[in-house]
Amino acid sequence: QTRMLRWAQQTPDGDAAIFGAVGYLYRSEIKAGKADKPRRLTSQDDHFEYWPALSSDGESVVYVSWDDANLGQVRIVDGSEGDSHSLVTTPGHYLQPSFSPDGRHVVYKKTTGGYLLSPLYSVEPGIYRVAVEGGQPVKSSDRGSDPQFSADGQRILFTAGGEDGLELISVDLNGHNP
Numbered sequence: 750q751t752r753m754l755r756w757a758q759q760t761p762d763g764d765a766a767i768f769g770a771v772g773y774l775y776r777s778e779i780k781a782g783k784a785d786k787p788r789r790l791t792s793q794d795d796h797f798e799y800w801p802a803l804s805s806d807g808e809s810v811v812y813v814s815w816d817d818a819n820l821g822q823v824r825i826v827d828g829s830e831g832d833s834h835s836l837v838t839t840p841g842h843y844l845q846p847s848f849s850p851d852g853r854h855v856v857y858k859k860t861t862g863g864y865l866l867s868p869l870y871s872v873e874p875g876i877y878r879v880a881v882e883g884g885q886p887v888k889s890s891d892r893g894s895d896p897q898f899s900a901d902g903q904r905i906l907f908t909a910g911g912e913d914g915l916e917l918i919s920v921d922l923n924g925h926n927p
Contacts (some may be wrong), residue, residue: 756800760807760828767810767828772797774812776830790830796822800845803828804852809881811836811846811855820870823857825881836879837886841870849898854878854922856889856896856905876907878922889924 757768765778767790775787791798796814803810807828814822814833820840826833836855837843846857856878861871876890889896893907904919920927 756802758801758803760803761805762807765807765828767801767803769799769801769812772799774798774801774810774826776828788830790826790828791833792830793833798824802847804848805850806852809848809852811848811857813843813846813857817867820862820867823855823879825855834883836881836883838883839870842866842874845895847897848881850900850902853881854898854902855881856898856907858894858896858907876905876924878905887923889920889922890918893918 751770754768754770757766759766765776767776774790776790777784777787796816799813799815801810801812809825810828811825814824821843822835823837823843823846824833824835842860842862844858844860846855848855859877860874862868875888876893876896877886877888879886889905893909896905896907899906904921906919908915909918918927
């Protein structure tokens with residue numbers, strides 16, 4: 750039994766919450782201000798699940814997986830529970846996924862390994878966008894953290910260190926026109 754939740758988010762309708770705990774994702778229904786017993790979003794046990802983010806309709810959850818031998822993936826699962834599928838074909842070191850407002854794309858951060866993590870698949874770190882149906886990811890920036898889409902879904906926003914400290918950067922969907 751855990752008492753520490755990570756990445757807790759309430760569904761848009763307020764009827765449930767999702768969160769991470771001890772390496773897996775959970776959903777808890779909320780009734781009359783009280784949460785029911787949490788249940789796992791997936792039934793798999795071949796990787797750990799981190800950094801969940803809800804789609805704007807609350808129907809899907811994007812997250813990153815991790816396995817020491819196979820590295821990570823960017824994955825999607827139905828918001829109530831079920832099987833997940835990967836959006837990327839290359840294993841790597843992925844963080845901070847987020848849906849576009851229309852739920853058709855996901856942005857995420859790709860980082861490098863080394864020291865405690867495998868250095869494999871550490872080339873081309875940055876901010877990427879990929880279609881929910883899968884396909885070839887598009888690199889939007891060589892640097893940055895906490896990527897998300899603008900409210901209209903036409904730009905990617907992220908933070909990065911600049912001359913005056915942390916800056917908010919906005920680029921189009923292909924990483925141009927800052």
